[in-house]
Amino acid sequence: MLSLVHKLYRDKEYRLSLLIGCGSFFGLRISDILALTWSMLLDDEKFVIIEKKTGKRREIKVNSNFQKHIEDCYMALAITDKGEKCFISRKKVVYSIQRINILFKVVKSRYGLKIDHFSTHSMRKTFGRKVVEAAGENSEFALIKLSELFNHSDTMTTRRYLGLRSQELLETYEMLSF
Numbered sequence: 001m002l003s004l005v006h007k008l009y010r011d012k013e014y015r016l017s018l019l020i021g022c023g024s025f026f027g028l029r030i031s032d033i034l035a036l037t038w039s040m041l042l043d044d045e046k047f048v049i050i051e052k053k054t055g056k057r058r059e060i061k062v063n064s065n066f067q068k069h070i071e072d073c074y075m076a077l078a079i080t081d082k083g084e085k086c087f088i089s090r091k092k093v094v095y096s097i098q099r100i101n102i103l104f105k106v107v108k109s110r111y112g113l114k115i116d117h118f119s120t121h122s123m124r125k126t127f128g129r130k131v132v133e134a135a136g137e138n139s140e141f142a143l144i145k146l147s148e149l150f151n152h153s154d155t156m157t158t159r160r161y162l163g164l165r166s167q168e169l170l171e172t173y174e175m176l177s178f
Contacts, residue, residue, distance in 0.1 A: 001126050004111060005069070009076075016103060018073040019087055023123025024130070025066045027149060029053055030120035034094050039082040041070045054151055124150075128162045 001024045008017035022033050022041075031052040040047040046061045062070070087095050095103075101119050108118040115122065128146050135142035140155070147158040 001130070004107070004113070007111060008107070009069070009072070012076070014073045014076045015087055016107065018070065019100070020123060021066060021069055023120070024126045025063050026060050027124055027127035028060070029124060030097050030100065034085070034087050036086045037083055038074055038079055038086055041086065042074060042082060056151065125162055128158070132162065132164065
């Protein structure tokens with residue numbers, strides 16, 4: 001994911017680079033990502049959104065390392081209005097989810113991504129999987145926190161959502177020796 005963000009930036013695809021970064025660092029649904037403004041991302045180390053799907057208030061902290069990337073994209077795009085939405089097309093309208101999924105198919109092909117279903121939802125799942133991986137021995141605690149962040153009823157739902165349950169079940173076949 002980080003490699004893709006860097007490659008897109010290198011190739012001057014600043015908005016796509018930022019979009020995938022935001023999706024992977026914030027764990028938001030695409031409808032909430034598309035509502036982000038430059039001011040939200042740049043004016044403070046955290047921002048608050050009201051999730052479109054759930055209507056719940058959510059506070060997001062911007063990772064300090066990712067903050068530099070946001071600033072770099074802002075400068076590269078020569079944005080003059082911080083109140084502007086971050087993800088607008090050349091026609092100055094916010095991208096549709098359908099358009100982003102089309103762009104993601106192009107990105108998957110161009111960069112040879114080895115992922116079955118690369119869509120806007122992939123970013124949210126990447127966020128969750130990276131949190132669980134980074135937690136190491138504390139992965140169960142990470143699942144509890146993710147379950148709350150994702151508004152899932154329990155950690156089993158979060159496991160299924162992230163594809164961890166099916167991965168664990170497949171590992172069962174490796175338990176036997178031949």
